[in-house]
Amino acid sequence: MPLHVPPAPAPALRTVLTALGSPTAVREARTPSLLHAQGPLTPEVPLPVHILDRFTPAGASSTRLAGWRFLIRCGERAVAAADTMLTPDGWAFSRFFEGPYIASTERALRQAETMSQSYQPRLLSVPGLYMLTLWLHGDCTEDGATGHPAATDILVPLAPAPPGIAPHRPHRVAELLPVLTHRVTPAPLLGSPA
Template sequence: MPLHVPPAPAPALRSVLTALSSPTAVREARTPSLLGAQGPATPELPLPVHVLDRITPEGVAATRLTGWRFLIRCGDRAVAAAETMLTPDGWAFSHFFEGPYITSTERALRQAESVTQPYQPRLLSVPGLYMLTLWLHGDCAADAATGHPAATDLLIPLAPAPPGIAAHRPHRVSELLPVLTHRTLPPTPPLLGSPA
């Protein structure tokens, strides 16, 4: 089943195209694979990046949109990614980067293509665990900038994943959220006068 990739805001895409055409922006990016790329570089597969801020007492994941990420393709492979951010003046280019999340994102998207149910792909960052997941949202018509993971949505942890969480293994939100809750909550301090 094809994924329903949401369209990125036009100003976000324009800012990435402008950065790609700027020799200064590419040179200062410190991305050797982008600097050494042969042929034209094109931004593809825009994915909204949401950050998991907290998990409510009711077990709802409170998220917020922080940007849009584009895979930068040269020829037949992605060589880097470009991230945009929302500023008071609108969407703006933030930075280029490379690393393991580029190939891991491509792999997770290929995995998601084989799922029979249609999904809207997003990225979900869990800063407390240094974790990034491909979030497959079940409401394909939803505004990609809003919402929170539903219990039946799928999360595919990208590699490298935190210890004890298998990368590229799809999990229902209802299964993975309790694990994330347990791992990201601060430990309860001991009561005064109780043994440590």
Template sequence: MLRPSPAPAPALRSVLAALGSPTAVREARTPALRAAQGPLSPELPLPVHVLDVRDQVVPSGQAPRTRLVGWRFLIRGTTDRAVAAADTMLTPDGWSFSHFFEGPYVTATERALLQAETLPTSYQPRLLSVPGLYMLTLWLHGDTEADGASASPAPADLLVPLAPAPPGIASHRPHRVADLLPVLTLRLAPPPLFGTPAPA
């Protein structure tokens, strides 16, 4: 069962304002959103965290640092499927609308959320991006009462790589943070220098 964290009210208002703006919808690079019939509503807000690239190698026993970069809303029309997504970002004036988009991650996010609903344990859903690997995961946080904008992945939390996932990592398969994170940090580590300098 999923227990989403409520999104900041200004973030939701900014998306509602964008959906109510014919100009914003018309100029979005989202044909499915422009073609949608009937009312559109933002649902399933997810805080988007980024794995801090400065922590490519995490000391044993310590959680990796993440930073909140936005809130993402799935946009539904009159069907049961999401037609697009909307991202918000934090500005000096507070939360504001960033952009609409569509593509495989929208479908993959919806699929992963449906899969997570069938798990016997309750989780707080988030998104965790790993830019260095061009990877996005559904992060299932075990503390359902936590502030969605804070906290780092706990070893027992689950990460579900969304499709398309990097080569060698199965998409839509839950991995414990303690199991997947070492694989990710190994891939993020800089390659070793080959050879040794010649003696002077």
């Protein structure tokens, strides 16, 4: 089924286009793939980036929108990504970067396109585990900037994933969230041996 990529805020896209058009921004990004790209660079596949930074004792999570990520395509593949963030003055370009999450995101998106159900793709970051997942949200009509993972949504860990969590293996939120909660929750302190 096709993925329903949510539209990014127009000002966020404009900031990325402006940065791509700036030789200084591209040069200072320290992304060799952008510096050596042969052909036009285009921002595509805008994905809202949500942060999962709080777990409750029941395991339920709290998420917040951190920004929008655009894959920067040159020819047939993504060579880098651009992040934007919301500031008090509106959307602003944050950074260009490259690395393993670019190819891993593309792979997970291709994998999601073969699923039988339609989804809205998003990114879900779990900073406490240094983990990034492709979040496949079941409600394709919802604003990509809002919402929380539903129990039936799918999370696809991107590579590199934390030890013991297989990258590119889809999990229902109801299955993976308890594992993440257990890993993020600190162990209780034991009393001193007397």
